[in-house]
Amino acid sequence: MYDVTIIGGGVIGASIARELSKYHGKFLMIEKEKDVALGATKANSGIIHGVYATDHGTLKGELAAKGNPMYQQLNEELNFGYRRTGALVLGFNAEDEKKIRERYHNGKKYGESPEDLQIIGPDKIKELEPHSNPNIKMALYSRNAGVASPYEFTIALVENAMTNGTEVRLGKKVENIQKREGGFLIDAEGEQIKTKYLINAAGLYSDEIAKMTGISNFEIIPRKGQYILFGKDQGHLVNSVIFQVPNAKGKGILVTTTYHGNFMIGPNAEEVDDRTDVSTTKESLRYIIKSARKSIPEFKLNRAITTFSGIRASIRAKDFIIEDDQVKGMVNLIGIDSPGLTAAPAIAKRVTEMLVRQGFTLDEKEDFNGYRAPLVQKKPEDFDGSTEHRDPEKKIICRCESITEEEILESFKRGLPVESIQSLEFRTRAGMGHCQGAYCGSRVRDLIHREYGIPKKRIPRDSHREEKRIQKVDIKEIRKMTE
Ligand SMILES: Cc1cc2nc3c(=O)[nH]c(=O)nc-3n(C[C@H](O)[C@H](O)[C@H](O)COP(=O)(O)OP(=O)(O)OC[C@H]3O[C@@H](n4cnc5c(N)ncnc54)[C@H](O)[C@@H]3O)c2cc1C
Numbered sequence: 001m002y003d004v005t006i007i008g009g010g011v012i013g014a015s016i017a018r019e020l021s022k023y024h025g026k027f028l029m030i031e032k033e034k035d036v037a038l039g040a041t042k043a044n045s046g047i048i049h050g051v052y053a054t055d056h057g058t059l060k061g062e063l064a065a066k067g068n069p070m071y072q073q074l075n076e077e078l079n080f081g082y083r084r085t086g087a088l089v090l091g092f093n094a095e096d097e098k099k100i101r102e103r104y105h106n107g108k109k110y111g112e113s114p115e116d117l118q119i120i121g122p123d124k125i126k127e128l129e130p131h132s133n134p135n136i137k138m139a140l141y142s143r144n145a146g147v148a149s150p151y152e153f154t155i156a157l158v159e160n161a162m163t164n165g166t167e168v169r170l171g172k173k174v175e176n177i178q179k180r181e182g183g184f185l186i187d188a189e190g191e192q193i194k195t196k197y198l199i200n201a202a203g204l205y206s207d208e209i210a211k212m213t214g215i216s217n218f219e220i221i222p223r224k225g226q227y228i229l230f231g232k233d234q235g236h237l238v239n240s241v242i243f244q245v246p247n248a249k250g251k252g253i254l255v256t257t258t259y260h261g262n263f264m265i266g267p268n269a270e271e272v273d274d275r276t277d278v279s280t281t282k283e284s285l286r287y288i289i290k291s292a293r294k295s296i297p298e299f300k301l302n303r304a305i306t307t308f309s310g311i312r313a314s315i316r317a318k319d320f321i322i323e324d325d326q327v328k329g330m331v332n333l334i335g336i337d338s339p340g341l342t343a344a345p346a347i348a349k350r351v352t353e354m355l356v357r358q359g360f361t362l363d364e365k366e367d368f369n370g371y372r373a374p375l376v377q378k379k380p381e382d383f384d385g386s387t388e389h390r391d392p393e394k395k396i397i398c399r400c401e402s403i404t405e406e407e408i409l410e411s412f413k414r415g416l417p418v419e420s421i422q423s424l425e426f427r428t429r430a431g432m433g434h435c436q437g438a439y440c441g442s443r444v445r446d447l448i449h450r451e452y453g454i455p456k457k458r459i460p461r462d463s464h465r466e467e468k469r470i471q472k473v474d475i476k477e478i479r480k481m482t483e
Pocket of ligand 1: 007008009010011012013030031032033036037038039040041042043044045046047048049172173174175201202203204205206209224225226267309310311312313336337338339340341342343
């Protein structure tokens, strides 16, 4: 019998798993895919939002405001990749000015200091962002926003929870849940799991998990967001995360660099019926390009690397629901859309407190080890593109990202299996550069084959169990697009 079982290996489930692993108990995280971080967590903007961005008085706002300042220390402990960049919300006219002032006052309600949150004019904007549109009249500057690598964060959280005794079952879909005296009986594809407490962190499918326990008042409304990712050679065009004023659909199109220095634009917001529809479309990407040019006019489409999309687990209420009052012993996390990544560390603490209310005793481990060593060593070219410093002694497998054989072999030793090309990419970035694996693909297959004995031709590209052909706009079409 487990004390606590967490359904879902996204950033929310992983944050809860790591938080719980600080305490005595028998904990399990169960995930339907063959790796963690394959839901919304793998395809988002990776922004650790400043507090101005989320309405004061909402649960989202409260937890994002608590989550943001926890990132610095988490990164020191877990080495997943986080950088405080600051953020700007740009204004072009009087209408935008009203919204900027409204966001400023929202931030002030959280107690933001004058250094942390300011309204700035064209000169300061130019100083911070020399490549921005000269027609920008004003901007809200938030010092505490940053960027993180969301899937590396999740992998790091899970690795560290495992180091501290948490069990993880991958490739097991929860299909049925029975409420029993003193707990639950979970049916996961033939495996029966008994647990005293249950946490539903199933993201897009959290309404379906809730239904299995008789809760029928939740409905997820999937909202897709598409992106274009560019090479690091375009990364110099932007220093902070650049937003335009928010609209009815959300925070609008942003321009940023990823943690590793790639230039990125997106996401739009479109309601979709199919929760697995992560296709990209020319029409949406054209809109994203046009909107992004308004902030940073000069990026080069022929340096686009790939397009992708993620699906937000939104609900009509437009706030997070984290509740434990419908089924005794169960915590449901519903509608954890943006800024769920920012809020994740605070959500984990909130859920742990709720478990106490449900009767679980928190007894701290004296030997908790909160440290997780980095997998990929930071390289100067992540930020300036130069390769001069490369150590000729180290065998480079991925030339675009300078990933060494040693780093890849280390990723196999961390407890979670790395049995697909995507799983290796997410841990080491091998194959994620400009050539998208054209150079290193066969070497990477060799290494996975040597480690796991999977025939090279049968190593899957992707870690989803139901490998579905994703309809993506051919990158050549983006590179040639006339606007
Ligand atoms: C386009 C987009 C942009 C975003 N940008 C930002 C941002 O910049 N900053 C920010 O703070 N937030 C952002 N977010 C929000 C953030 O990505 C999410 O809040 C967060 O990833 C949610 O994590 P999760 O663990 O709840 O969900 P997921 O990552 O979806 O994880 C849920 C997991 O549950 C598993 N699961 C589902 N059903 C079952 C089952 N029956 N049995 C077992 N496992 C199951 C799934 O496979 C999945 O792995 C964005 C989201 C999107 C989509």
